Amino acid sequence: MTDKLLVNESKATVTLPIEAYNAMVQSREVSIPLVTLEKFSDLTGLTNRGREGSKHQYGVVEGLRRNGYLPTIKLGRHVMVNLFALQEELSEKDRI
Template sequence: MEENQAPQVPATVPTMTIERFSQLSGLDEGVIYGHVRRGYLPTIKVGRYRLINVALLNAQCLQAEDWA
């Protein structure tokens, strides 16, 4: 039997699509797109796709002084 040569992706991926971020956050996709355009949410571009950088967003939230 052949072994699977595909790379294994960990369960905690530090990026996600705008659509998935919308589902998990409960905000409409239009709101997410607006936040991305205004620079409120960090993103990276992979090919023609734009992904939310959840790892950087988490770090920014933890460094904010008014989160507690």
């Protein structure tokens, strides 16, 4: 086990001891850049399913994704919202 960070610039990676990583996770210094549409729905309070009895089967989150307002990536069969890209997009709009 190493007690130093190992940086590989050619591969854009950083290696650190598991204890340091666990400490960062516990202190919430690490954030997850991708979330499922369902988790994004929970975090924002927007619906992900259409209302019962409605002609629309999709909710607000799915509509935002389908219309290109949410930066998403497909991993296997899962569609994930890229929170970092969304944050960048929103900060760009603030600068305009």
